[in-house]
Amino acid sequence: MLSLRLAGDAELRALEPWQAEELAEHVAAAQEFLDPWLPWVDSVATPDGAARLLQRYADAQARGEGRIFGIWVDGKLSGGVxxxxxxxxxxxCEVGVWLAPEVTGQGLVTRAVTHMIDWAFHVRGMHRVEWRCASTNEPSRRTAQRLGMTLDGTLREASQHKGKRYDVEVWSVLAAEWPTKR
Known part of the structure; x- marks a missing residue:
């Protein structure tokens, strides 16, 4: 299994369709914590929904259009990027993230996304990496700042989730900025 160590007990590795049941269990356990920020949580909290999401990303990866990775802590799926x-x-490209509440605050997302941005710029030759989050999602905003991203602006009421509208902030970092922003 190919993996990248993020911390002593945490690793980043591909999240694949055959792991749908594990993803569904993880999302269902963290559903209340994740739900305010991620509109896909309800649909991925079942094995069938998780399988659809993971197959969509496997197909996107085969076309060179996207990727999904899991973050495992002590052998347990605890989040993803x-x-x-x-x-x-x-x-x-745009990076997205999620993490179970019991492993927040350890820098796992920042480390994982740093590797992803390095890969996007240095291996795939991308020009711009974006990060989007609800303007009320303080942990996500702080992560974008730690990554050295610039707030480009706010898309007012651009997202709707469970009948409520949210402002979405767009953060970015450019390839030319990346080595000095980290």
């Missing part, structure tokens, strides 16, 4: 959007023609 993904290239939610990947547009090689324009050189722009």
């Amino acid at each position: 993904l290239f939610r959007v990947w547009d090689a023609a324009t050189g722009v």
